[in-house]
Amino acid sequence: MKNHPHKPRLCILTTVSISIKSFCLDQIRALQQAGFDVTxxxxxxxxxxxQLPEGVDYRAVEFSRVISPFxxxxxxxxxxxxxxxxxxxxxQYSTPKASLLAAxxxxxxxxxxxxxxxxxxxxMGVQGMGRVVLKVFEKIICRLSTEILPISMDMVxxxxxxxLVGKTKCSVILNGSACGVDLSFYNPDRWAASRDEVRKQWGISADAIVIGTVARLTGDKxxxxxxxxxxxxxxxYPNLVLLLVGxxxxKDRLGDQTMQTIQSHPRIKTTxxxxxxxxxxAAMDIFCLPTYREGFGExxxxxxxxxxxxxSTDVIGPRESVEQGRTGFLVSPQSQDALLEPLTVLIESPECRRKMGQEGRKRVENMFERNKLIQAMLNHRLSLLSSSVR
Structure with a gap:
């Protein structure tokens, strides 16, 4: 960086702002501290x-999330x-439409x-001609990019x-994930009081066993x-409760039977x-994400x-974010029956829930701590500048 002719300039693009807010703010701060001019x-x-750190240049560009030539x-x-x-x-670009146009x-x-x-x-979640067109778009993005950084090893x-990937360099930063986990924020001790507060707010008894998810409430989740x-x-299990956060x-709306069950079941809570x-x-006892497809499963x-x-499901992403038998269970996707056995095991065994929860926390600490991932990302970007100078 010392030999770089000007303050290095880096641009981050996504289709919509929620991706910036969810995944990029801490990375932007680290880039600025390393001397980057960030847009x-x-x-x-x-x-x-x-919400952006001071000094970031924000440029708004209208991206249509559907194909619109004009x-x-x-x-x-x-x-x-x-x-x-x-x-x-x-x-650097992510999310489909922004990536195509930015590339x-x-x-x-x-x-x-x-x-x-x-x-x-x-x-992967589209059928027919739409799938063919979208796959062509992915090939174009990959061909026009100098480097592909998949979110998981399986994705490579x-x-x-x-x-999709030929001679273009393709690698994963550290152990994968979009941004890692802020362990000081996602800390069970920090939110211990919220367990009773959330349960009281949503009419869930203190002795209930709560299965929960945090996701878009769509079919492919x-x-x-x-x-x-x-x-x-x-x-x-008369003390079992389902907490749906999302x-x-x-697009991809839930089935009529599902909606009827959600609306009529007294022990399903939607927030x-x-x-x-x-x-x-903090209010949950078991987390469940039976997704059909996923980048990683943050x-x-x-x-x-x-x-x-x-x-979760044995598909790309979750099979790296969950360790089968140690931090949880992975089942076949698109199968209601496949969920029954692991959920039953966890419902009936507080000790299994406790042990897997402890192991999960340790695994995230060792492999997905946010500051470690950000440092690895920063080292990668700095190495690109060094190669340019040479």
């Missing part, structure tokens, strides 16, 4: 500048102007380091098997299967989206950091 680009959000060309032109004006050393504009602007943070493959192998499994188990979306899920983790890590055993 953030995403769809307009008047609240985002208030709007997409307009966005590429806007990005190209910004890139040429700012002359970034590094541009095109960054290549046209001859940005030397174009990093694709591969957090997931959206086309899968991207190669899908023909396995909510249909989770609700079905709970409905079955609740008939055997909201429905217009809506929560900006701070930590108090809700909520699995958060839940383990909060001392919870986790039941």
């Amino acid at each position: 953030v680009i995403c769809a307009p959000d008047p609240e985002l500048p208030k 709007k997409d060309i307009k966005a590429v032109v806007s990005l190209l102007r910004i890139f040429r004006r700012k002359q970034f050393d590094i541009v 095109i504009a960054a290549r046209l602007a001859r940005i030397p380091h174009r990093l694709y943070l591969l957090w997931g493959l959206y086309y 192998d899968f991207a190669k098997s899908q023909g 396995g909510i249909n299967e989770l609700v079905g499994a709970f409905d079955n188990l609740s008939q055997r 909201t429905q979306e217009q 809506g989206w929560q900006t701070n899920p930590a108090p809700f983790y 909520v699995n890590l958060e839940a383990q950091a909060m001392g919870l055993p986790v039941v």
Whole structure:
């Protein structure tokens, strides 16, 4: 860095601001402390500048989340102007639409380091012609990028098997994850009082066994299967409660039977989206994310950091965020029946819940602590500058 001709300039792009708020703020602070001039680009959000660290240059660009040729060309032109004006050393992008348009504009602007943070493959949840088109987009992003940084080890192998990654360098930072876990924040001792507070607020008794999830309430998060499994188990365990922390979306809506069960079952509690899920983790005894597809499963890590055993699915991401038999259980996706056995084991054994929760916390401390991941990310970005100077 000492030999770099100017203060290094780095740009972070995502389609919408929630990705910046959820995954990037601590990374931005670390980059600034290391001497980087940081710019953030995403769809307009008047609240985002208030949350960004002082000195960050925020640029709003309209990104359409669907294919819209006119709007997409307009966005590429806007990005190209910004890139040429700012002359970034590094541009990093994540989320599908922002990545496609940023990769095109960054290549046209001859940005030397174009990093694709591969957090997931959206086309895997799409069928028909839409899947073909979205896979082509992924190939374009990968071809235009100088380096691919998948979120998990499995994602590296899968991207190669899908023909997305050829000669382009492809590697995982540290042990994976989008941002690691802030262990001082996700600390069960810090939120111990919230257990009773949340339960009281949502009408959950102190002696209830609470299965919970923190996710979008959509089909591909396995909510249909989770609700079905709970409905079955609740008939055997009268003190069992399901806590759903999240909201429905217009796409991939829950099935009619699932919605009817959620609305009619007296022991299913839906809280809506929560900006701070930590108090809700504190109110749970078992965490369950029966997702169909996932980049990594950050909520699995958060839940383990909060001392919870986790039941998730044996798919890319969760199989790295959960250690089978030690910190939780991994089951086949899209199967209500597959959830029944591990949930039953955890419901009936407080000792199993306690031991797996302890092991989960230890594993997150050893492998996914946020400061360690940020330092590894920072070392990677600095190494890119060193290679440019040479």
